[in-house]
Structure formats: structure tokens, C-alpha cells
Amino acid sequence: MITNTLDNNTLSNNKTIAFITTNLSSKLSRDIWAGILEVSNNEGINCICYAGDFLLPESNPRKNRVENLIYTFMPDRLIDGIIVYGGDIVRHFSSYDLQLFCMQYKPTPLVNIGIALPEIPCIISNDYSGMYKLTEHLIYIHKFKKIALITGPENHREANERYRAYCDALKRNGISVNDELIYRGTFSEDTARKTIKKSV
Numbered sequence: 001m002i003t004n005t006l007d008n009n010t011l012s013n014n015k016t017i018a019f020i021t022t023n024l025s026s027k028l029s030r031d032i033w034a035g036i037l038e039v040s041n042n043e044g045i046n047c048i049c050y051a052g053d054f055l056l057p058e059s060n061p062r063k064n065r066v067e068n069l070i071y072t073f074m075p076d077r078l079i080d081g082i083i084v085y086g087g088d089i090v091r092h093f094s095s096y097d098l099q100l101f102c103m104q105y106k107p108t109p110l111v112n113i114g115i116a117l118p119e120i121p122c123i124i125s126n127d128y129s130g131m132y133k134l135t136e137h138l139i140y141i142h143k144f145k146k147i148a149l150i151t152g153p154e155n156h157r158e159a160n161e162r163y164r165a166y167c168d169a170l171k172r173n174g175i176s177v178n179d180e181l182i183y184r185g186t187f188s189e190d191t192a193r194k195t196i197k198k199s200v
Contacts, residue, residue, distance in 0.1 A: 016046035016078055020071060021085040023051045026187065029088055032113065036083065050074060054091045055101065071101075079108055086122075087114015091153040091187060115157050127161035135169035145175055150185040150195050159187070 019036050021029045033049055040047040053067040074082075082105055090098045099117045102110055112122045138144045149166050152159025167177050183195045 014044050014046050015080040016048065018074055018079045018082045019047065019049045019085070020082060020089065021049065021051055022054055022088050023067070024049070026088065026189065029085060032085060048079075052089070054089050055093050055097070074105070076108060082108055082110040084110060084112045085114060086112045086117070087156075087158055088187070090115070091156060094155065095157065125158070127158045128165040131162040131165035132169045135166050136173070139169070139173050139175070146178070146181060147175075148181040148183065148199060150183045150192050152185055152187045154184070156187075159185075 017036070017040060019033060021033065024030050024033060036047055039045075050070050050073070052070045053065070055068065056065070084102055086098045086102070090101070093101075095115050095117060098112070098115055099120065102112060102117065102120055110120060112120050114122075114124070116122050116124055135147060138147050147166075147170070149163065151163050163182075170177055183199065185191050185195060
């Protein structure tokens with residue numbers, strides 16, 4: 001658990017927001033946390049980061065691993081609002097599972113990042129547009145035709161949107177999709193490095 005540096009008197013008198021994410025191992029998680037800290041410090045709001053690990057399905061024997069116990073240590077009386085980075089913590093989960101995870105914190109106001117959920121306010125990135133433009137940039141500007149892709153976890157919304165955009169951009173420019181250039185990833189920098197080393 002990580003907090004901002006407001007003093008004890010401020011902690012007892014001001015609103016407190018919780019940020020639920022993985023262990024801040026990814027740059028995007030760290031960037032989101034840095035942005036939350038900047039705004040909360042400017043507004044005099046307390047901020048607590050509950051950094052566990054990504055959730056696992058019921059069938060996985062490590063589902064209740066100790067790293068994720070921190071998600072249950074959130075006292076209702078101290079938390080006024082919650083920001084969940086759902087796009088990261090549910091790499092192996094469905095959107096339905098993420099919704100159940102978020103619903104456990106009701107009635108505390110909650111916003112989710114990364115995956116659209118019914119009845120829960122969400123912030124969604126345009127993964128399709130970004131990946132499409134990136135792929136076309138490599139084709140038009142750099143004249144590349146053999147473009148590899150490291151995807152994300154299977155059945156992950158953001159990963160699926162990026163894969164669809166990658167395929168559409170190639171096809172629109174007369175380039176066949178080569179399955180040998182597509183590698184399964186996990187959204188981790190370490191996995192990406194290992195995949196690149198194996199493929200070159």
C-alpha cells in the first residue's frame with residue numbers, strides 16, 4: 001500500500017481516494033498513479049494505492065494468492081472514492097468478472113479504467129485508432145511490410161482491439177497477415193523483451 005505525503009491532520013479531515021492496480025510494474029500503471037498523485041496533491045485530497053497483482057479465475061489454484069489480499073483491506077469508513085485500473089488487473093478475466101470485483105466495493109463511488117462495464121463509470125482508451133495509425137505509420141513512412149505484433153492476454157478487450165486494428169491496417173494496404181509474426185504477450189515489459197530476443 002502506497003500513500004501520498006499529506007500530513008496526519010490532513011488525512012483525518014480531507015477526502016480520500018483509493019487507486020487499485022497491480023504492483024506498479026508497468027509504465028502505464030506508474031504513469032496513471034503519478035497523475036492521480038499530482039491532481040490529489042493539488043486539490044488537498046488523500047490518495048492511497050492498493051497495489052496487488054492481476055486477478056486469476058476460479059479454476060486457478062493460485063486464485064487466492066497472498067498478493068491480492070490487499071484488495072480486501074479497504075476500510076469503507078476511510079475511503080470516499082475508488083479508481084480501479086481494470087484493464088490491468090483482469091488480464092485473465094472477463095469483463096463480467098471485473099464487474100463483480102468492482103461491485104464488492106458498493107456503495108463507494110467508483111470509476112474503472114480500461115474496460116467498459118454496465119452501470120459503472122469507465123474511462124476507455126481508443127486502442128483501435130492508436131494501433132491502426134501506428135501500423136500505417138510503419139507502412140507509409142518507414143516502408144515496412146514485415147511488421148510483427150506482440151499481443152496482450154487472450155480475450156482482453158484492449159489486446160483484441162489492437163490486434164483487430166493491426167490486421168485491418170495491413171489488409172487495407174495490401175499486406176497479408178502473417179501469423180508467424182504475431183506473438184502472444186502479457187502486457188509486461190519483461191515478456192516483451194524475451195519475445196523480441198527470441199524472434200530476431
